[in-house]
Amino acid sequence: MSSTRPQVSFEIAGVNALLVRFGDQLDPQLPAYLSALRHYLLQQHPQIIEQVVPAYTSLLVAYDPRQCRMYDLQLLIERALDEVPYSTVANKSAKLVEIPLIYGGEYGPDLDDVAQACRLSTDEIIHLHSETTYQVYAQGFAPGFSYLGQLPEALRIPRRDTPRQTVAAGSVAIAEQQTAVYPNDSPGGWHVIGYSPIQWFNPHAAQMTPVEVGDQVRFIAMDEEQLREWISTHNTESQL
Secondary structure, three states: OOOOOOOEEEEEOOOOEEEEEEOOOOOOOHHHHHHHHHHHHHHHOOOOEEEEEEOOOEEEEEEOOOOOOHHHHHHHHHHHHHHOOHHHHHOOOOOEEEEEEEEOHHHOOOHHHHHHHHOOOHHHHHHHHHOOOEEEEEEOOOOOOEEEEOOOHHHOOOOOOOOEEEEOOOEEEEEOOEEEEOOOOEEEOOEEEEEOOOOOOOOOOOOOOOOOOOOEEEEEEOOHHHHHHHHHHOOOOOOO
């Protein structure tokens, strides 16, 4: 991994926020760095900074304009960039979260179509998807929706031509360079290839999602019996 931080630029994002851009290239190291910056800024300046939202290559910093001028906020962020060296984050291991998953059938209604589109067998799709370690690049679209990347090249296909009106919570889907777990029942245009019983969004928990930007995710392929045993062991409610 590179120890050189991408070049930084600042943009005004409304009357009480700055957008900090870190180039335009998707760097696998960058999510962990943005997460570290987010925690640092919130811990060091709780009276000034109200919210920090990391995305693929940017950080949105919202602040209280009664406590700080925008120019001074930029100076605070620039000092934080020096206090959280890119090389230090590169040497730290990201948290790895393993997600149980059942593929295909009623749980993954698009698996066969994905296999046909990718010119692979369903077993090859499952192998490629479950053997990849994904980065959490961003949270968005819906509360708790985590964008995980990047998919192996062989699995990259466009979104569905016709989105579904409802995709069930727990559905695991792919589209373009990304995969994700739907945290709630919602409309969706990604290809559903499986199901996980993990509760992906809990608004009442201290950490509302099992992952945050900068974490890593691996999917663990299971059959129905294995997944039922996992659900029983973890006392998890499930649609299985």
